[in-house]
Amino acid sequence: MGLDKIWVFGETNGDSVATITLEMLAKARELADTVEVFMAGDGDDYAEELGDHGAQTVYATGDLNGAMQGVSVASAVAAAIAGGLDAPDAFLLGTTQDGRDVAGRLSVKLNQSVITNVVDLEVDGDTLVGLEPVFGGTTDVKTKNTSGTSGIFLVRPKSFVAEAVGGAEADVEDLDVPDLGTTGGARILNSHVEESDGPKLDEAAIVVSGGRGLGDSESYAMVDDLAKLVGGAPGASRAIVDAGWVPYSYQVGQTGKVVKPAVYIACGISGATQHLVGMKGSKTIIAINKDAEAPIFAVADLGIVGDVHKVMPKLIEALKSR
């Protein structure tokens, strides 16, 4: 038996719907009879793609004029429900910056806890159960919404596989943002996109990541070179992002991107829990690290105990000469 209705938080990348939204729609279709999307921005621009992925209706706020999505969308949803709109059995939001903001605000407005870091969902009677991996993925915890009202679930990217089902264009309904009062004091003035060449980190078939074991920021060039040679994307551990060697957009891990490439090459990464969570789903893992005891070797299909400064230059030369 499925649920009656699930709402999925819609996010976009320019003209298209974000992958995380499409992934959640695919799962929501399995769990509920009616799947609807709520989002900031102009719903008409995305109604066709969302419909194709099974959304029947899109509730959209229209242009926010720089207001933050979190407070705007959550306030609009709470106001709509208070105004008589039939609340869903569950809200699914992606573990993204805006997804987390909307979930936090909505949680207080509806006095409803958030079930976070979910990688799988199942129906139990008339409510939902979320599965969260903890301790670096060694333990699975299942948490059920027992509040009797709409559950709020934060879903990690790459948990489900997006799939178009050829649905008709979704109906678009207005989701009015009420006066935000003192909560509406933040404004986005400019948005900057950090472009990188080559495939996107979370879509690449091969990812080459670097960590603290590289020693200094200049050595990250080896990661870039190797990634280019194998047609992959460069990534990074949180340690070297925090240290300012590369931008946050490179980060693989609990915070940062979740990647599941065919091959993941970890260079000078010890394998902190925070990192493992973001890459353990890779099909094959190769690790190069000086410390034979590093946790990364416990998940590696091929582990090289050695100095990245010796192994990587030779590897790069060998690949160049092919």
Added chain:
Amino acid sequence: MKVVVCVKQIPDPADPGALDPETKTLKRDSKLILDDSDAYGVEMALQLVDAAGEGEVHLVSMAPNNEVAGLRTALAMGAASATVVSDPALQGSDALATAKVLAAAIAKQEPDLVLAATESSDGYTGTVPEQIAELLGLASVTFAKSVTVESGLAKVKRQTEAGFDEVECALPALVSVTAGVVEPRYPSFKGIMAAKSKPVDELDLAGVGLDASQVGWAGAGQEIVSITAAAEREAGEVIEDEGDAHERIVAFLDDLKVL
């Protein structure tokens, strides 16, 4: 300018602990330390107060048994005072209940700015800052990678999936900061000594105006239904580099037919 920083005291990550199968909560029997993630917020607050030329930094923490070991570290960095909220009824509190407790303790301070980490290093739900902002009726900017304050306005670079946004926010407001936003200072010996006599206000649940039905197990609205071992990835072949490990990697990639 008064800045309140939310601080979590966690078990040492080097000794990650386990879930108690009986209570289904994190076992917290080891000594607690200041969450690394929060050192950035403390440092940011100290720098902003310095830049403003006046004001002070106050810490707010929820912890079992009036635990202050982690708070002392942040006081030693330079925070002026702290509030710790402890109550047996808080056991089992989820992120929303935690936010209610912290928000009530923060409200007493009437801050211009509230800082928090984007997420803790042990629970990492990542929802508490935004929940606190909503409970206090504050505007907020999350995932800050830089923060400055000028004439009552916070200017923030906020991480996004694609890059970053420049955001302006009128104070009072809440800002959650990412790790790496600033380089946390090490407490000096003088700071460590001074921290021992800095005021720490100890409050219980009634002290923050909440009752037991709103927090702990009673307030959760969610129930852990199972805890099981996850399917483990099998470790593969591990070899020592003797100058030819690169050849092994190339052969391995060839076998996978990805080159």
